[in-house]
Amino acid sequence: MRSFAKLSVASLFLIAMPVAASAAPTAKADVPSARAAIAAAQAIPTGGIQELKAIEIGGIKQWISVRGRNPANPILLFIHGGPGSAMMPESWAWQRPWEDYFTVVQWDQRGAGKTFSAAKRKPDPAMTIDRMQADAEEVIAYLERTYNRKKIFLMGHSWGSVLGLRVAAHRPDLLYAYIGVGQVVNGVRNEQVGYAQTLAQAEKLGNQQAVKELKALAPYPDTKGPTPLTKVMTERKWDVALGGMVYGKSHDDADLLRAASPDYTDYDVASAQVGELLSVQTLLPAVAAVNFDNVRQFQCPIFIFAGADDRTTPESVAKAYFDTIQAPQKKFFKIERAAHYVVSEAPGEVLVDLVRDVRPLSQGASAP
Numbered sequence: 041m042r043s044f045a046k047l048s049v050a051s052l053f054l055i056a057m058p059v060a061a062s063a064a065p066t067a068k069a070d071v072p073s074a075r076a077a078i079a080a081a082q083a084i085p086t087g088g089i090q091e092l093k094a095i096e097i098g099g100i101k102q103w104i105s106v107r108g109r110n111p112a113n114p115i116l117l118f119i120h121g122g123p124g125s126a127m128m129p130e131s132w133a134w135q136r137p138w139e140d141y142f143t144v145v146q147w148d149q150r151g152a153g154k155t156f157s158a159a160k161r162k163p164d165p166a167m168t169i170d171r172m173q174a175d176a177e178e179v180i181a182y183l184e185r186t187y188n189r190k191k192i193f194l195m196g197h198s199w200g201s202v203l204g205l206r207v208a209a210h211r212p213d214l215l216y217a218y219i220g221v222g223q224v225v226n227g228v229r230n231e232q233v234g235y236a237q238t239l240a241q242a243e244k245l246g247n248q249q250a251v252k253e254l255k256a257l258a259p260y261p262d263t264k265g266p267t268p269l270t271k272v273m274t275e276r277k278w279d280v281a282l283g284g285m286v287y288g289k290s291h292d293d294a295d296l297l298r299a300a301s302p303d304y305t306d307y308d309v310a311s312a313q314v315g316e317l318l319s320v321q322t323l324l325p326a327v328a329a330v331n332f333d334n335v336r337q338f339q340c341p342i343f344i345f346a347g348a349d350d351r352t353t354p355e356s357v358a359k360a361y362f363d364t365i366q367a368p369q370k371k372f373f374k375i376e377r378a379a380h381y382v383v384s385e386a387p388g389e390v391l392v393d394l395v396r397d398v399r400p401l402s403q404g405a406s407a408p
Contacts, residue, residue, distance in 0.1 A: 079302035082136050084109055089143055092303055094158055095182055098166065098175045103128070103154035105303055106183075107135070108143030114193055114216065114402035115183055116142040119149075119176060121198030121222065123167075123327065124319025126153030126312050129301035130294055134387040141395050142193070147179055151322070156315035157308050167322050169330075173206045180207070180214045193398065195219040197383065198353060199323075202330050212340035216401045217369075219394070220344045222353040222380050225361040227328040230353055231261040234284070235275055237351040241282045250278045266325050276352075284351030287379040332361065341369035343398055345390060347378035371397055 084090040088109040094101040105128050108115075116138070120127040128146035138144050148155040149172060150164050176194075183192055193216050196204020201223045208218035224230060235254070242250035253274055254260075260275060261267040281290045298309050344362050346355040355374060362372045373393050378385040 074300040075302045078132050078300060082132055082302065084139065087111070088139075094154075095179075097178045097182070098150065098171060100150060100164075101155070101158045102150060102175065102179070103148045103158065104179065105131075105146040106143060106187075107145075108139050110140075111143065111187075113141060113143050114399065115145060115187060115189055116193040116195055117145045117147065117176075117180060117183060119147065119194070119196040119200030119204050120152065121200050122149075122152065122316060122319055123199045123323040124149070124152045124156075124312075124316040125199070125294075126315075127197070128153055129298040129304040129309065129312065130384065132301055132303075133297050134384045137388070138391055138394075141391070141399060143187070145179075145183060147176075150175060151319040152315045153312045154304065154308050157305075157311040161311055161314055163318055163322070167319065169202065169206070169323070169326050173203050173210070176203050176207050177211055177214070180211070184214065191216045191402070193217055193219060193402070195221060195383075196223075198222040198224065198380065199327060201353075202327065205332060205335070208338055208340055208342065209335055212338065215340045217341035217343060217398055218338070219398065220342070220358070221346075221382050221390075222350060223344050223346065223358045223361070224327075224330055224353055225332050225357050227330040228261055230357055231267070231275075231328070233354045233357050234279065234351045235260045237354060238275065238279050238282060238284055241284065241351070242278060245282065247282070250282065254278055261328065266328060269321065269324060272324070279351050282351075283379060284349060285380045287347065287349050287377050287385055336365045338365060338367040340367065341398075341401060342367040343371050343373070345373045345375060345382050345393070347380060347382045347385065348374055348376045349379040350382070352380040369401075 084107055089106055089111055091106040094103050118127060126148045128148055131146050135144055151167050180192060180194065184190065191214060194204050194207060196218070201220045204218055204220060205223070208215060235257070239251065239254045242254055257271050257274060260271060279285055280292060283289060286292060298304060298312060342365060344358055346358045348355055359372060362370070375382050375386050375389060383390055
């Protein structure tokens with residue numbers, strides 16, 4: 041799940057800090073100018089859709105970004121990972137070409153990003169999987185009502201794939217198709233396989249410190265109760281460092297991308313940092329218990345994208361599950377030279393696949 045990957049063990053100390061005392065992002069070099077330049081470069085031409093707004097969802101204000109060059113294009117709602125890891129402030133780095141073919145909606149879930157800012161950074165007692173699935177369905181209903189659509193495309197990434205697959209099973213009538221990216225299948229099995237692959241990679245590379253720390257976690261995940269967050273953080277630290285989160289990289293640039301986002305203020309950037317920590321702390325036990333093994337019948341098309349080197353939500357686990365499901369139409373995309381962040385690691389390849397195989401399901405959608 042995405043925010044686990046980006047949090048370091050040192051970040052755990054922030055959990056105990058007062059929320060209002062969150063540190064500002066480290067990247068401060070002429071951020072206002074960077075934001076202005078990015079906003080200009082990403083501007084949607086006249087006649088398109090470019091909206092950033094708070095809407096009433098689940099009894100609170102939740103923020104969405106709606107962007108697309110042609111209003112006649114189908115809507116694609118992106119459900120971010122984490123929990124609490126908003127994609128909105130990072131999407132400027134990869135999303136713009138997608139907006140030629142889809143009206144792309146980024147949604148900051150309760151506890152995340154601008155929505156957490158709107159809540160004045162107060163922890164949300166309603167943060168449960170059931171409540172957040174209901175939020176997702178409300179967002180879809182809002183989009184279909186506001187933009188006069190009968191259906192949309194739904195894309196869920198990592199933690200967002202938990203909500204997305206539940207929506208696909210519960211309300212297929214709302215969707216042209218569901219698209220899973222870094223699909224979570226079974227919380228325990230995902231962790232078991234990811235851990236084994238990360239340890240194997242450490243041994244292959246001869247990284248003795250990684251091998252030592254990873255072996256010290258065994259059994260992982262814990263077999264006699266919830267896995268402590270500190271153990272999860274150690275596993276994710278090496279997952280990132282050994283390229284299982286971003287292919288060929290030992291770090292995550294999310295903080296730099298967020299700091300330059302034209303959709304975020306400095307306050308929002310800090311809210312995103314704190315919101316991730318609190319969301320993981322709140323939802324980790326529920327995420328660990330996720331199990332879709334018996335959810336195999338779907339009434340809408342299902343598409344799964346998986347990075348070949350993803351050791352967070354391993355490709356092998358997603359493919360084994362995909363092979364068992366039944367849907368009106370389905371296809372699995374294994375993306376080489378990519379890990380967990382498939383949409384930002386290989387955005388062009390994913391877009392080509394979407395336009396060729398997925399977008400035609402929206403009958404009458406206009407070409408850009």
